[in-house]
Amino acid sequence: METLHREKVAVMGSGSWGTALAVLLAENGHDVALWSYRQEEAEAMAAEGENREFLPGIAIPKSIQITWDCEKALTGRQAVVLATPSSYLRSTLQRFKGHLERGALLINVAKGLEESTLQTLGQVIAQECPEHQVAALSGPSHAEEVSRKIPTTVVASSASRAAAERTQGLFMNEYFRVYTNPDLLGVELGGALKNVIALAAGISDGLGCGDNTKAALMTRGITEIARLGTAMGADFHTFNGLSGIGDLIVTCTSMHSRNRRAGILIGQGKSLTEALGEVHMVVEGVYTAQAAVKFMERYHVEMPITRTVYQVLYEELPIQGVMKNLMEREKKSEDLSWHLVTEHQVRWQEER
Ligand SMILES: NC(=O)C1=CN([C@@H]2O[C@H](COP(=O)(O)OP(=O)(O)OC[C@H]3O[C@@H](n4cnc5c(N)ncnc54)[C@H](O)[C@@H]3O)[C@@H](O)[C@H]2O)C=CC1
Numbered sequence: 001m002e003t004l005h006r007e008k009v010a011v012m013g014s015g016s017w018g019t020a021l022a023v024l025l026a027e028n029g030h031d032v033a034l035w036s037y038r039q040e041e042a043e044a045m046a047a048e049g050e051n052r053e054f055l056p057g058i059a060i061p062k063s064i065q066i067t068w069d070c071e072k073a074l075t076g077r078q079a080v081v082l083a084t085p086s087s088y089l090r091s092t093l094q095r096f097k098g099h100l101e102r103g104a105l106l107i108n109v110a111k112g113l114e115e116s117t118l119q120t121l122g123q124v125i126a127q128e129c130p131e132h133q134v135a136a137l138s139g140p141s142h143a144e145e146v147s148r149k150i151p152t153t154v155v156a157s158s159a160s161r162a163a164a165e166r167t168q169g170l171f172m173n174e175y176f177r178v179y180t181n182p183d184l185l186g187v188e189l190g191g192a193l194k195n196v197i198a199l200a201a202g203i204s205d206g207l208g209c210g211d212n213t214k215a216a217l218m219t220r221g222i223t224e225i226a227r228l229g230t231a232m233g234a235d236f237h238t239f240n241g242l243s244g245i246g247d248l249i250v251t252c253t254s255m256h257s258r259n260r261r262a263g264i265l266i267g268q269g270k271s272l273t274e275a276l277g278e279v280h281m282v283v284e285g286v287y288t289a290q291a292a293v294k295f296m297e298r299y300h301v302e303m304p305i306t307r308t309v310y311q312v313l314y315e316e317l318p319i320q321g322v323m324k325n326l327m328e329r330e331k332k333s334e335d336l337s338w339h340l341v342t343e344h345q346v347r348w349q350e351e352r
């Protein structure tokens with residue numbers, strides 16, 4: 001592996017993902033500050049040398065500066081990793097943007113959509129910090145495995161090639177392989193929307209359905225994600241990549257997945273509040289489902305799995321009605337690719 005260019009990096013958010021990435025960046029030789037939203041979280045991590053609440057068992061190198069003071073975290077740092085849950089992204093940016101170094105690269109690692117504005121997280125960052133370049137790091141990457149150095153691959157995406165490649169260079173090492181991708185919109189949508197499908201996969205498991213059902217949810221899930229994504233202008237191929245189908249696979253099958261675990265509990269009959277309490281960590285799909293329903297209405301696309309999850313969470317659809325909702329829909333053609341479907345339809349019409 002080529003020698004890394006050492007940078008001063010701030011990781012804003014010390015949940016499981018922020019902590020795992022701060023450890024990785026420090027191991028890559030960077031000078032890292034890790035900012036916590038809660039003072040007691042920062043103090044506990046500093047005293048215990050680990051994040052017992054969100055990432056137990058992983059030693060935090062002493063070289064990492066742990067702080068709850070934004071100014072301390074950001075001063076002199078030219079790369080800033082945004083690792084708060086998506087619903088707190090804007091408030092966190094508003095709180096610290098006055099302390100950002102001029103020209104600092106902002107790298108978002110959260111996965112979600114802002115429901116109140118119907119913006120992607122990249123758009124939220126660009127609106128709050130218009131002077132700064134934005135990148136995203138996304139893909140199948142549970143903190144619990146990355147922090148144990150289990151081989152993982154992700155994508156670094158930005159409208160700016162230089163920003164995507166800089167992000168790639170910051171994170172890449174022998175167990176964390178980073179590809180670049182120029183389709184920021186597609187990367188962000190894949191990462192956000194898969195969480196809703198993971199809730200559905202968990203519900204299916206909780207209901208006692210089988211592997212056939214899971215495979216169907218994953219396959220039809222990526223189809224509906226790509227349907228919305230392409231309607232919004234994303235590249236269809238991105239959904240076949242790590243931040244699309246890759247992340248969907250890991251989150252629908254792994255017991256590390258917070259979204260899948262919440263889904264399992266709901267499928268077993270627990271209420272949303274009970275499920276969220278039990279999982280304890282952020283379950284992004286619960287919020288993304290609300291935004292996704294608004295997006296599908298705005299772009300006139302059908303997303304039956306996403307809509308069904310929304311109905312379970314917010315419209316009291318009985319859990320026993322989930323499979324009926326999906327299986328007894330009207331007959332459809334399998335639309336794996338919009339361009340192919342169009343070609344087939346043209347051919348079929350010509351054959352008539
Ligand atoms: N955990 C993982 O394996 C991965 C998580 N992500 C994404 O990273 C983002 C963060 O997730 P996790 O680290 O898992 O979260 P987490 O559930 O482990 O931690 C949540 C963090 O949010 C903080 N917090 C609470 N209230 C806040 C507020 N008002 N403002 C700012 N921060 C507040 C908590 O103190 C805590 O540090 C999410 O968007 C998630 O989808 C992405 C890839 C992997």
Ligand SMILES: O=C(CO)COP(=O)(O)O
Binds near residue numbers: 140
């Ligand atoms: O996005 C993630 C892993 O890539 C984390 O989300 P989940 O924990 O719900 O799978």
